[in-house]
Structure formats: structure tokens, C-alpha cells
Amino acid sequence: MEYTQWPIPRIISLLEADTRFDLFDRTEKSLLERGAYGLVPFVVSADRTRLIWGFSVARYARVREAADRTGATGTVTVPVAFTPAGTEGELRYALLAEGRAGAYGWREKAKIFSFRADFPGNRLPDEILALVAPEGDPTGVIERYVALPEHLQRAVNAEAIDIRTAEICRNLGAAVFSSLNDLGAPLSFSRRKSLLVRFAELSARETDTAHTEPFRRQTELLARLLRDAEPEALLTRLRYPVRSRMEEVIKTFTRNYLHGHGIRFSPPAAFEGDSYDVSFSFRSRREYDRRVQALANAQEGVDELLEILF
Amino acid sequence: MNSWKYYSDTVRAIVWTQSLANHPAVHRARKFLEHAEQIEIEDPPDGVWEPPPELANAGTILVRPPTSRMFGRCPGTHGHLCCNYLTVDVYVGCTIGCSYCIMQSYLRNRTLVVQIDSGESLEHIRQVAALHPDQMIRVGTGEVGDSLLFDPLFDLSRGYIEALAKIPNVRFELKSKTDYVDHLLDIPDPGRAVIAFSVNPQSIVDTEEGYAARLDERLAAARRASDAGYGLAFHFDPMIAVPGWETAYAGVVEKLGRFRDRDVAWVSLGTLRFPPTLQPYLQDAGYAAHEFVRSRDGKMRYLQPIRSGMYRRMRALLEEALPRTAVYLCMESEAVWKNVYAEAPVTQKQSVRDVLRPVHIRDVVGVDR
Numbered sequence: 001m002e003y004t005q006w007p008i009p010r011i012i013s014l015l016e017a018d019t020r021f022d023l024f025d026r027t028e029k030s031l032l033e034r035g036a037y038g039l040v041p042f043v044v045s046a047d048r049t050r051l052i053w054g055f056s057v058a059r060y061a062r063v064r065e066a067a068d069r070t071g072a073t074g075t076v077t078v079p080v081a082f083t084p085a086g087t088e089g090e091l092r093y094a095l096l097a098e099g100r101a102g103a104y105g106w107r108e109k110a111k112i113f114s115f116r117a118d119f120p121g122n123r124l125p126d127e128i129l130a131l132v133a134p135e136g137d138p139t140g141v142i143e144r145y146v147a148l149p150e151h152l153q154r155a156v157n158a159e160a161i162d163i164r165t166a167e168i169c170r171n172l173g174a175a176v177f178s179s180l181n182d183l184g185a186p187l188s189f190s191r192r193k194s195l196l197v198r199f200a201e202l203s204a205r206e207t208d209t210a211h212t213e214p215f216r217r218q219t220e221l222l223a224r225l226l227r228d229a230e231p232e233a234l235l236t237r238l239r240y241p242v243r244s245r246m247e248e249v250i251k252t253f254t255r256n257y258l259h260g261h262g263i264r265f266s267p268p269a270a271f272e273g274d275s276y277d278v279s280f281s282f283r284s285r286r287e288y289d290r291r292v293q294a295l296a297n298a299q300e301g302v303d304e305l306l307e308i309l310f
Numbered sequence: 311m312n313s314w315k316y317y318s319d320t321v322r323a324i325v326w327t328q329s330l331a332n333h334p335a336v337h338r339a340r341k342f343l344e345h346a347e348q349i350e351i352e353d354p355p356d357g358v359w360e361p362p363p364e365l366a367n368a369g370t371i372l373v374r375p376p377t378s379r380m381f382g383r384c385p386g387t388h389g390h391l392c393c394n395y396l397t398v399d400v401y402v403g404c405t406i407g408c409s410y411c412i413m414q415s416y417l418r419n420r421t422l423v424v425q426i427d428s429g430e431s432l433e434h435i436r437q438v439a440a441l442h443p444d445q446m447i448r449v450g451t452g453e454v455g456d457s458l459l460f461d462p463l464f465d466l467s468r469g470y471i472e473a474l475a476k477i478p479n480v481r482f483e484l485k486s487k488t489d490y491v492d493h494l495l496d497i498p499d500p501g502r503a504v505i506a507f508s509v510n511p512q513s514i515v516d517t518e519e520g521y522a523a524r525l526d527e528r529l530a531a532a533r534r535a536s537d538a539g540y541g542l543a544f545h546f547d548p549m550i551a552v553p554g555w556e557t558a559y560a561g562v563v564e565k566l567g568r569f570r571d572r573d574v575a576w577v578s579l580g581t582l583r584f585p586p587t588l589q590p591y592l593q594d595a596g597y598a599a600h601e602f603v604r605s606r607d608g609k610m611r612y613l614q615p616i617r618s619g620m621y622r623r624m625r626a627l628l629e630e631a632l633p634r635t636a637v638y639l640c641m642e643s644e645a646v647w648k649n650v651y652a653e654a655p656v657t658q659k660q661s662v663r664d665v666l667r668p669v670h671i672r673d674v675v676g677v678d679r
Contacts (some may be wrong), residue, residue, distance in 0.1 A: 168593055201599035238602050243614050270603040272614050274645035310617040310649045 002043060006080045011042055011058050014051040018061040021090065022055040023111045024098050043093050052083055052090045053097040074118040087118040088125060095131035102134050106145050108159045109133070113142045151177060165193045169200045172213040176222050183231060195232060199225075246271055246308045253305060257298035265292055267305075274309055313462045313490050313521035314489055320405050320521075322369035323347040325361070327354075329375060332425055335464040336373055343371075361421055368405045369439025370421040371460065379675060380427055381434040383452055389606030393578065394669050395448055395483075396438070398431045400424065400466050400635045403457035406487055407520030409595050410548055410582060422455070424464055434471050439480045439676045446664045452506070459486065462493045474503025481575065487522035487574030491533035495538040504575050505535040506543035509566070511558035514550055518595065519674070529565055536573050547580035547640055549620055550597045551612060558625055564627060573633050576665060579624050580640030581617045583609045606643075614646065621650040638660035 043053035047100040051058065074152040085091040091112070094099070104112070112132055114123050116139075129137055144163050145156060152166040160181060161169070169177055180199055184192035203218050221238070225231040237244040250267055258265055263280045278295065324343050331350055340348055340627045357377035361370060380399050386392030387428035403422040404413055439447050451457040451467065453497065454613065455535075461467050467484055468572060471494065474482045483504040484494075491505055507528045510518075515525055523531070532542050544566055566574070585608065604611040611617060621639060628637045637661070639647060 030582075164590070204596050205599040242601050242616060243603075246613075246615075252448050270606055272603065272604070272643065272645070275649065308615065 002082045004082075005040070005081050008061050008078060010124055011051070011054070011078060011080070012061060013124060014049075015055065015058050018050040020097070021050065021092060021094055022051045024053075024100075024108055026100070026108075027251065031181055041081040041097075042081060043081050043088060043097050046082050046085040053094040070176065086127070090129055091115055092131065094288065099101065099105060101131050106153065108148050109142050110153075113139065113146075149174070155181060161196065162248060165196055169195050169202060172200055176215065176218045178224070179222055183226065189234075191232070195235060198235050202239045203234070204273065222303070243271070249304055249308050253298070253301045257301055258294060261291055261294035262276075262287070263294060268309070271309060274306075277303060311489050311527055313488070316342065316521065317460075317463060318345050320369060320373055322367075323365055324371045325349045325351055325359070325365065326412070326422075327351055327359075327375065329381070333373075333426055335426060335466055338465055339371070339373070339456055339463045340512060351396075361410060366421065368422060370405065370419045371424060371463075372497075373376050373424045373426065373464075374423040376427050379430075379434075380425055380639070381431040381449075382672075382674060383439065383526070383645065383669075385534050386641070388608075389644050391639070391666065392668075393448075393648060393665050394667065394671060395450065395453070396435070396671065397453040398435070398451050398470070399454050401457065401460055402453045403454070404456045404459060406456060406522050407461065408487070408522065409518040409520070409592065410496070410550070410597075411586060412585060412588060422460070422648075422650045424460065424466070432470065434671070435474060436477065436675050437481060438543040438669065438671050439477050441673055442590060442669060443479060445479060445667060445669060446524075446668055447480045448481030448483060449480065449571060450485055450504075450506070452475060452483065456488060456489050457484035457486050458490040458505075461488050465493060467494060468497060471497055471500050472502045475499050475503070478502070481541065485543075485545065487528070489523040489527040491531045491535045491540075494540075495534060495564055497538075498542050500538065502541060504541040504543050505532065506545060507575045508545045508547060509562055510546070510548075511562055513553075513558060514552060518550070518597075525562065532569070536569065541606070542569060542573050542661045543573040543576050543578075544580045545576055545580070545640070546572065546624065548582040549579060549624070550582050551600055551616060551620060552597055555620070555621060559624060563627040563631050568626075569632070570636055571632040571634040574635045576636040576638065576661070577628055577632065580623055580642075581620055582611050583611045583641065585609055607641075617642070618646055618649050621646065625650055634661070636665055638662050647674065 017216050024078065029283060040054070042051065042057065081093070081097075083090045094187075095112070113124065119125060123139070124132070132138075141163060145153060148156065148163075148166050149170065152169060155177070156163055156166050172180070177196075177291055179195055181192075181237065184195045187195065199221065203221060206217055206221065225235060228234045245265075249254055251279060252266055261280075261284075263278060266277045268275060280291045282291060321343055323346050326333075326341055326349075328350060330336050339609055353375070357375065359374065361372070376399070382397055382399075384395040384397055386391065388619075401422070401424060403420055404411070404423065406553055411514070435447070438449075449472075454456060457467065463483075470482055474480045475497075481504050483503045483506050485506040485508065487508045494500070497649075509525060509528065512525045515522060521530075532544075536542050546559070546562070549555070552558065566577070583605070585593065586604070601613050601616065603613055604674075605611045612620075628635070639650065650654070
């Protein structure tokens with residue numbers, strides 16, 4: 001690699017030129033804040049017309065210089081490295097300069113992978129892949145990210161949600177998604193995911209049922225959730241109405257007839273089957289009588305229990 | 311649904327093993343697939359052919375001898391009653407592309423396989439029939455592929471139909487979502503062969519059943535098959551609880567009611583079920599947002615009261631439309647059977663009992679599967 005010294009304004013002028021290689025979101029901030037840009041070689045294309053690496057450093061330099069007119073504008077020089085000609089060499093040098101193999105964000109990876117079109121078989125060379133994702137070829141998952149609408153890409157990039165959840169939320173309006181994401185912000189990642197997925201599934205089903213304009217229905221559902229003191233519980237009831245009703249019947253029966261009587265009671269697993277299990281143990285005649293009496297009292301709730309299974 | 315257009319659109323290569331080079335089915339298919347790449351390969355020592363990457367897709371049809379026994383039984387599913395369907399795996403794989411099909415998850419990039427044996431599977435069927443002379447033997451090719459999708463190309467069903475026509479207790483069933491029956495209509499005596507159609511309301515066909523024939527096309531094909539002497543069967547499988555399903559499915563039953571019930575050998579009902587691995591492939595389907603539970607066999611099914619309600623409604627409609635036809639549930643639990651029929655499977659009417667009576671094949675093939 002050939003090195004030379006360029007004045008900063010010349011580097012800055014490249015910011016307005018070709019930005020195809022403006023790939024990285026997280027070039028080390030502390031490095032910039034220490035004014036260390038002068039120590040880091042910029043990487044410029046072989047024909048010296050394009051910046052390949054150092055966009056954020058150059059932007060920082062521009063800000064610094066605007067703020068510090070007493071500085072050595074136009075006189076400080078920085079080392080510049082020139083890549084070999086061609087995309088492969090340029091990309092390799094950009095990735096080597098950045099040096100974050102395995103730690104790139106979604107947006108960064110999507111940009112890097114957009115270079116695939118320049119290579120045979122529409123595939124990044126293995127040497128480049130190793131500089132991006134040494135753990136394995138992420139092409140498939142990057143394609144899924146790129147296929148997402150922009151607001152979901154932002155959420156995935158910010159690690160608010162995972163790709164799979166984003167895909168499930170694809171049919172939610174951007175504003176609805178944003179409100180829901182805010183609603184779920186205090187929750188753990190898995191509970192937030194569950195909230196979003198349930199809402200998206202409910203919305204898909206409800207829209208299908210009512211044949212209404214989807215975003216209007218989504219907005220109505222969202223408003224209902226936001227008004228409720230327990231939005232997660234409400235969402236579960238709305239998403240799984242039959243199962244929620246069955247569970248409610250079981251809960252009510254247990255509370256009304258069996259609670260505190262030492263009787264174990266369980267419906268068939270996943271409500272698949274036609275029988276309930278009841279069991280108890282006793283150590284005295286008195287205990288036995290008490291449990292049997294409780295079961296006798298429970299008779300009036302039995303019909304409903306049997307009905308809900310079919 | 312035009313079969314030749316379908317083949318020219320979807321089949322890009324036909325590959326056959328040397329041992330089958332002179333088989334009439336291969337000659338016939340090659341003649342009709344002039345547009346496709348045609349490749350003869352040596353018979354692999356272990357029978358398994360690994361296609362090169364450019365052929366490892368569903369645009370390739372591989373014709374080869376079977377690598378294992380072609381005749382067996384539908385594996386059924388743990389904790390659910392089986393309809394005792396015996397199977398001959400002639401066509402393996404399908405390119406119709408139904409959204410709910412398990413092949414979406416694990417057969418997507420596989421070649422289609424056509425298996426041609428030297429008559430062993432026919433002999434197995436004959437032996438099972440002879441060992442159970444008082445029992446109806448239902449056997450068909452629709453377990454791991456569509457029975458008729460590629461049959462106009464290879465004409466392999468003809469041999470089975472003709473060979474089994476004189477055996478009174480065998481009902482050979484071809485199960486399809488196509489209307490490709492015309493190549494079979496010139497068989498003078500199809501015996502007790504049954505041509506079966508999977509049916510769904512047209513709205514579901516439109517959105518979920520890929521290249522399948524329209525409902526009316528399937529029913530028109532059923533009419534032609536019936537006129538040519540075939541028995542008929544219809545499979546409501548999978549029934550999908552879309553909004554307004556009651557009306558939509560009632561419309562299909564009403565159409566089935568235009569057939570004579572004595573011509574319809576059986577109707578099966580099965581609600582949507584799928585392995586959890588298929589779930590990611592279903593995410594765009596509105597029906598995937600229904601209420602499912604994981605059943606005892608690990609598959610996702612509608613909650614029991616939802617399934618039971620669908621079956622009860624369909625049973626009532628079908629008993630009115632086709633009073634003498636056996637209607638049975640596919641892969642359902644005994645509890646649901648009892649609820650839907652208000653009696654246990656063993657006390658059903660004779661035609662349903664015939665379907666449910668186990669057929670043992672151990673004496674013929676050494677195992678009962």
C-alpha cells in the first residue's frame with residue numbers, strides 16, 4: 001500500500017464525491033474525540049478520487065475545523081493509503097481499516113453485502129466474508145433484513161427486535177409498530193417480542209375477518225390496548241379467545257369449588273381429550289369427608305367443564 | 311389446468327437410470343419432455359443419486375428403481391386413529407406448492423422422484439388382499455406426492471389399475487389436486503379403482519393451493535372419471551378455519567351432493583395440521599394466526615373445540631348431501647371421534663368400520679409399517 005500526506009480539506013472534499021463506501025456506523029468514537037484522526041491513515045481509491053475508509057473521521061475533522069478556526073486548517077496533513085484498483089481490493093482495505101470482523105451491525109452488513117453484485121456468482125469472496133462475519137456466511141439472513149421495510153430495519157439495527165419478529169410485524173403500519181414498540185420498551189426482550197408477535201397475528205386475523213382497512217383496525221386495537229391497565233393480558237385474551245375462555249372456566253371452577261380443600265384438579269393437556277383428573281389424599285376421616293363434600297359441591301360446575309372441551 | 315403447459319413451465323430436466331432406459335414410462339416421458347434436458351445416468355450402487363447443484367431442485371424429475379420397499383402403510387400419527395391407508399410410493403414430491411404442505415419446509419429443493427419397480431409392490435398388494443379376503447384393502451399412491459400430477463407423463467397408474475381390477479377386495483386410490491384424469495379414461499375395466507380429489511372452497515384454492523386445479527375443474531374431472539367407471543372419493547383435507555368457513559365449505563358440499571352417493575366411496579375430513587417447523591413458512595397466511603395447540607403427535611392443530619365444531623358441521627352437511635357415503639376423520643383422536651359421531655369409531659356404520667379396520671401387512675413385508 002502506498003502512503004502519502006494530504007491536507008485535511010482535500011480529504012473533506014471527498015465526502016461530497018462518491019459515498020458508496022460510506023459503510024460504517026461505529027468507527028471508534030473515542031479515537032476521533034482524541035483528535036487521533038491525524039494518526040489514522042485514510043484509505044483512498046487507487047485513482048485517488050474516492051474515499052474508501054475514513055468517512056466518519058473526515059466528518060469529525062470537518063466539524064472540528066468549523067468549530068476551531070484558529071486551528072491549522074489547510075495545513076495539517078494526514079497520511080493517506082491507496083488501495084489496489086477494483087472493488088475487491090477497495091472493500092478488503094475498508095474492512096481491514098475498520099477491523100470489526102464479527103461485530104458489524106445489520107445496516108453495515110447490508111451495505112457491505114450490496115457489493116455482492118460486483119463479484120462472480122453474486123457472492124462475496126471468502127476472504128471478504130471472513131473480514132465481515134468469520135462465524136459463517138450470513139447472506140441468507142442479510143437478505144431477510146434487506147427485505148424488511150425501513151422502520152423495521154431501524155428497529156432490528158437498534159437491536160430492539162430480532163429479524164424473525166420483524167418479519168412477523170411486516171404488515172403493521174409504521175406508526176402502530178412504533179407505538180407498540182414504545183409500549184413494550186419497559187419489558188424484557190422476550191416479553192416485548194411476544195407482545196409484538198401477538199399483536200401482529202391478531203391484526204392479521206382480525207383484518208381478515210372484518211375486511212376492514214388494515215391500518216385502521218390496527219389503530220383501533222392499539223388504542224384499546226393503550227387504554228387498558230393490563231395490556232399484555234388483554235392482548236392474550238384477544239389473540240387466544242377460545243383458549244382464554246377455557247382457562248377462565250377452569251380458574252373459576254377451581255376458585256369457586258376446590259380452592260383450599262386439598263384437591264388436585266387438572267384439565268387434559270392442551271385441552272386435548274375428554275376427561276379431567278381429580279385427586280386428593282387424606283390422613284383422617286375428617287379430611288376425607290371435607291374433600292368429598294367439596295367435590296359434591298363442585299357438581300354444579302361440571303357440565304360447563306365438559307362443554308368447553310368440545 | 312393444462313398438464314402439458316404445466317410440464318413445460320415447471321420441468322427443466324429428466325434424469326433416468328440406465329436400468330430403466332427402455333422402460334415404456336421413460337420413453338413416454340422423454341417424448342413429452344422434449345423441451346427439458348434429458349440425462350441418462352448409471353444406476354448408483356446404493357441406489358442414491360446425488361444430483362449436481364444445477365439439477366438439485368424441483369425442476370428435475372429423477373426416474374429410478376426404488377431404494378427401499380415402495381409398499382407400506384401410511385405411518386399414521388401417535389395418539390390419533392388411523393384410516394389404514396396402504397401406500398405405494400410411486401411419485402415422491404410435488405410442485406403444486408400449497409402453502410400448508412409439509413413439502414414447503416423440507417422438500418423445497420429436492421428433485422422429484424418417480425419410482426419404478428419390477429412388480430414387487432403389485433405382488434405385495436395381491437398378497438395382502440389374498441390374506442384378508444373379507445376385508446377391504448385401500449391402497450393408493452397419494453401419500454408422498456400427488457397421484458396424478460405427473461401421471462400423464464409416465465402413465466404408471468394404468469398398470470396398477472389394470473392389474474388390480476379383478477381383485478374384489480382392493481380399492482386402489484389415486485389422490486390428487488389436479489384434474490389430470492383423461493389419460494386413464496380409456497381403461498375398459500377400472501375395477502374398484504377410486505379417483506379421489508382433495509377439495510377446498512375456491513377462495514382457499516385461489517390463495518393457498520398454488521398450481522392446483524380449480525375446484526370446478528376437479529369436480530368436472532371427477533364427473534368424467536365416474537362416467538368412465540371409477541369410484542370417487544373426496545378429501546376435505548386440510549379444512550382451514552378461514553372467516554366464513556361454514557358457508558364456504560357448505561358450498562363445496564352442495565356441489566358434491568350433485569354426485570350419486572353410491573358413486574362416492576368415501577369422504578374424509580381433516581383440519582389443518584402442521585409440524586412446528588412449517589410455521590415460519592406460514593407467516594404470511596392469515597390462517598396461521600388462528601388458535602393452535604401442539605397435539606400428542608407434536609403437530610400443531612386447532613384447539614379441540616374448534617376442530618370438533620368444524621367436523622360436526624361437515625358431518626351433518628355431508629350426511630344430508632351423500633347419505634350412504636362413509637365419512638371419516640383423518641388423523642383424529644378417539645375423543646374427537648366420539649364427540650363428532652356421538653359414538654366410538656368401532657360402533658360406526660359398516661362403511662366407516664371398513665375404513666377403520668386395521669389391515670396387517672406383516673405377513674407380506676415382514677413389518678407392519
